[in-house]
Amino acid sequence: MRIVVLASGSRGNAVVVEANGTRVLVDCGLSYRQLRTRMAPHGLGPADIEAVLLSHEHIDHVRGLEAFHKQHRLPVVGSEGTRKALAGRVAVEPLLRSGQPLTQHGLEVLPVATSHDAAEPIGFVFTHRGRRLGLVTDTGTMTAPLVECLAGCTALLLEANHDLDMLRLGPYPWPLKQRIRSRTGHLSNSQTRDALEQLVGPELQLVVAMHLSQENNTPDLVRAELGRVLAGSAVRCQVSSQDHSLVVDLPAPAQAVGREGALDSRLSTPDRPGGGPHPGPRTPDWG
Ligand SMILES: [Zn+2]
Ligand SMILES: [Zn+2]
Numbered sequence: 001m002r003i004v005v006l007a008s009g010s011r012g013n014a015v016v017v018e019a020n021g022t023r024v025l026v027d028c029g030l031s032y033r034q035l036r037t038r039m040a041p042h043g044l045g046p047a048d049i050e051a052v053l054l055s056h057e058h059i060d061h062v063r064g065l066e067a068f069h070k071q072h073r074l075p076v077v078g079s080e081g082t083r084k085a086l087a088g089r090v091a092v093e094p095l096l097r098s099g100q101p102l103t104q105h106g107l108e109v110l111p112v113a114t115s116h117d118a119a120e121p122i123g124f125v126f127t128h129r130g131r132r133l134g135l136v137t138d139t140g141t142m143t144a145p146l147v148e149c150l151a152g153c154t155a156l157l158l159e160a161n162h163d164l165d166m167l168r169l170g171p172y173p174w175p176l177k178q179r180i181r182s183r184t185g186h187l188s189n190s191q192t193r194d195a196l197e198q199l200v201g202p203e204l205q206l207v208v209a210m211h212l213s214q215e216n217n218t219p220d221l222v223r224a225e226l227g228r229v230l231a232g233s234a235v236r237c238q239v240s241s242q243d244h245s246l247v248v249d250l251p252a253p254a255q256a257v258g259r260e261g262a263l264d265s266r267l268s269t270p271d272r273p274g275g276g277p278h279p280g281p282r283t284p285d286w287g
Contacts, residue, residue, distance in 0.1 A: 081120020
């Protein structure tokens, strides 16, 4: 299984999950042009994607969806709530039901409800040849069902949206601060650390912090906070970025060369000119 985090953050989210010769895109929060540009260095193009899976309908997760769908007419899969929220824009197949596993184009997917102020938001656990990948962002709290489903994962891509002090002292208007830290907002670094305390186990090899706020967090704060749980363990910690892609390889145990089952992940160099972030001011964490 290979995972390419094309972008993660409040300006756009898109992750390619590749296994068994199949590639699905989780969320399409980049413009079509951005998507193409960011896929290219990884040997990918939009035509390689067989389906889009949606976590929820917020703009940072669907910004490029209509254009992408118009070009490639590929299946778009989400929850019933997401289908209703996007009705009239893109036809969503409402196949994602929390707790009900399904196979999408040869890839096993377990959808799990998140706690977020969207219609029916979803997180994911992907399984392929004994490797489990948990991908959960945009949740105000790590619910018991989420923790249960994420236990035993090989890699966890988990939201670490904000540092509580930076959010409290930062420039956002009070209602937005309240929304972000609510039970249906976004996970703080300390919430993610608490969740990891329950999730670190013998199978876990890598944690990737996702959906960092550009105003209310820094990669160093995330690493320090998660390091309080991961220090001394063999689990590696990486931080995703709005502006750079990140690749994670999860070889099946039999395929691994060298260290058995060794996991490889790397941050790519900054995207080439034209492939960078949207120009203009930073945007608040509406998504
Ligand atoms: Zn979001
Ligand atoms: Zn959202």
